[in-house]
Amino acid sequence: MIRRCSTQIEVPKGQIIHVAGTTDSSVYFIAKGSVRFVCNSMEGNEKILYILGKDHFFNEEILFQPFEIAMDAVCNESCSLWKIDSYVHEELLKNQEFVQEICRGMIRKKQLLQKEIEDICFLSCKERILQILAKDCDREQIYEDSWYEVKGRYTHQELATMIGANRVTVTKLIAELYEERKLRSVKRRVQVHCSVVKEKG
Numbered sequence: 295m296i297r298r299c300s301t302q303i304e305v306p307k308g309q310i311i312h313v314a315g316t317t318d319s320s321v322y323f324i325a326k327g328s329v330r331f332v333c334n335s336m337e338g339n340e341k342i343l344y345i346l347g348k349d350h351f352f353n354e355e356i357l358f359q360p361f362e363i364a365m366d367a368v369c370n371e372s373c374s375l376w377k378i379d380s381y382v383h384e385e386l387l388k389n390q391e392f393v394q395e396i397c398r399g400m401i402r403k404k405q406l407l408q409k410e411i412e413d414i415c416f417l418s419c420k421e422r423i424l425q426i427l428a429k430d431c432d433r434e435q436i437y438e439d440s441w442y443e444v445k446g447r448y449t450h451q452e453l454a455t456m457i458g459a460n461r462v463t464v465t466k467l468i469a470e471l472y473e474e475r476k477l478r479s480v481k482r483r484v485q486v487h488c489s490v491v492k493e494k495g
Contacts, residue, residue, distance in 0.1 A: 295392065299385070300378045301376070301379070302374060305327075305369045318356070318363060320377050322352050322377055323349075325349075326374035329346050330342050331365045342455050351395070351396060354396050354399060356383075357387060422457045423453055426456055427486050428490050431445065437480070439488075440487060441487060443484070444486060
């Protein structure tokens with residue numbers, strides 16, 4: 295149903311979909327890829343609040359009332375998005391299954407933000423880096439009975455933005471994780487030890 299009422303758009307990695315302080319009357323459904331949601335301080339420092347992947351909606355608040363966008367939405371990797379324009383919103387809201395899915399999506403985002411607050415309060419920067427990488431591991435294939443490969447390719451600056459640290463700190467912490475044999479690199483791909491994935495993934 296959603297597919298019939300939407301326009302498919304292909305968005306490359308790094309492209310901004312919408313910017314904080316603007317308005318956008320469309321709802322988006324992520325058919326492929328992932329989108330990160332970023333806040334910026336007055337000094338220009340970025341903080342990634344959360345990342346949504348396949349089968350998530352965003353900007354769905356516009357279904358219920360006009361609002362000003364609070365954060366930037368940026369393609370975390372190449373995405374296929376279904377853009378649902380405002381002229382079909384009223385019709386979609388008559389569909390109980392659609393409304394339930396929208397509500398479930400909003401609950402998931404609330405849980406993501408709650409978990410982010412807990413992590414900031416209780417986890418060290420090193421633990422948060424491990425958690426990000428462990429959650430993004432491909433568990434379908436294990437290497438040497440002990441290692442899972444991280445699906446995404448994160449720069450140290452991207453990880454720094456995600457945990458609210460600086461790049462130099464992240465580089466130092468990652469070096470320590472390599473020494474501790476919690477991470478390793480094979481053919482320029484990062485792998486996480488299975489014990490870490492089991493604990494934090």
